[in-house]
Amino acid sequence: MAIDVPKRFSCSWCHEPLTNAIYFCFECPFFILHKKCLDELPTKINHTSYHIHPIFLNRSGSDCLCNLCQKQHSGPFYGCSLCHFNINIGCTLPMSIVEGKSRHQHPFTLFRRRGSFICDACGIEGNSISYICLKCYIEVHKKCTSLPRIIKFSRHDHCIFHKYFLEDLTRQDCKICFKEVRLEHGSYSCGKLGCNYVVHVNCVLEDDKLYEVIEDEKQCEVWCIQMWKVHICFGFWMLNITTFSSSQN
Ligand SMILES: [Zn+2]
Ligand SMILES: [Zn+2]
Ligand SMILES: [Zn+2]
Ligand SMILES: [Zn+2]
Ligand SMILES: [Zn+2]
Ligand SMILES: [Zn+2]
Ligand SMILES: [Zn+2]
Structure with a gap:
């Protein structure tokens, strides 16, 4: 049967990109x-x-x-x-369903392939064994089957979310390594309006002391309120300093 498929898929046999036949x-x-x-x-x-x-x-x-x-x-x-x-x-090509902990909403299937692939979750090349979701058409490393969906990174004020691709069509650079983040691959980004914070998966997860896994989205609001209070306090403190120093004159 001949159908049209996106160019990103490669032939299961020779691993060259698929044309339409x-x-x-x-x-x-x-x-x-x-x-x-x-x-x-x-x-x-x-x-x-x-x-x-x-x-x-x-x-x-x-x-x-x-x-x-x-x-x-x-x-x-x-x-x-x-x-x-x-x-x-x-x-x-032997396949088996992956059990165990995965943070994705669908089961992953083990896929033995003859060549390399680019992981849809982190954008880094992988080899010979990948895990695929047949519902989302994504192919990932074993370690990337359990990526946290939401994290709080210590160097950013808001929670950041893992996405398999970014809808924004402008070039984005990773705020940690300053290299380009490919829009068609996975990354972490901030959902707050006007906040263009995007980072590579491997850059932000490199040191597990610098981030916290957020299991429930509601927790993000708590973080925001805390940050907001800190900002307000800092604002008052600045205001006091300036009024104090101006009253000295
Ligand atoms: Zn082929
Ligand atoms: Zn036989
Ligand atoms: Zn079969
Ligand atoms: Zn990966
Ligand atoms: Zn899926
Ligand atoms: Zn990076
Ligand atoms: Zn942000």
């Missing part, structure tokens, strides 16, 4: 191939981790019930005709 199975939204790569798939897989007999590529166009994931797939698949054992192409 691709193979796509609805059960496996992250397994996407160039048409040419589909044509070049090995006709035979002889690997006992899949099956005791060699399995052969079947291009007959009939659907396959995959013996690994127990789902019905469309398109070509690998099968053993002796045992009626079938594996869809996507499942020949």
Whole structure:
């Protein structure tokens, strides 16, 4: 099946960017191939981790019930005709759902890939193993599956929020390292109007003594009120100093 996909996705087989001629199975939204790569798939897989007999590529166009994931797939698949054992192409790259603590609202799936990837959560390159969310089409490092959504960084007055991309289209520089923050990758930014505070994920999380994880958004208001009180006090103090010094004259 040929559909249009965003250019940021790469072919699951050769890892080159996808043009629009691709193979796509609805059960496996992250397994996407160039048409040419589909044509070049090995006709035979002889690997006992899949099956005791060699399995052969079947291009007959009939659907396959995959013996690994127990789902019905469309398109070509690998099968053993002796045992009626079938594996869809996507499942020949082993995958498993990640359990454990994740702060993302959907489960992540382990994805073994042949090349490198850019983590959507932190913007840093990763290798061979990534974790993907099939609902959000994001691909991240293992450590980035549990990034805090909100933190209070000691060098900024407001809470800052993790986002997978920034809607702002102007160039933003990280307030810690002063290098560019790529808008299409994850970063932490301040949600307060007029506050253009953006930082790289790795820059702000580098020293865990400098930030606090905020589990509940309501806590941010408490921080703001505290900061506001400090500012008011400081204002009064300044006012007193100036009135005091002017009354001296
Ligand atoms: Zn390809
Ligand atoms: Zn499968
Ligand atoms: Zn067999
Ligand atoms: Zn990452
Ligand atoms: Zn998600
Ligand atoms: Zn930075
Ligand atoms: Zn701010």
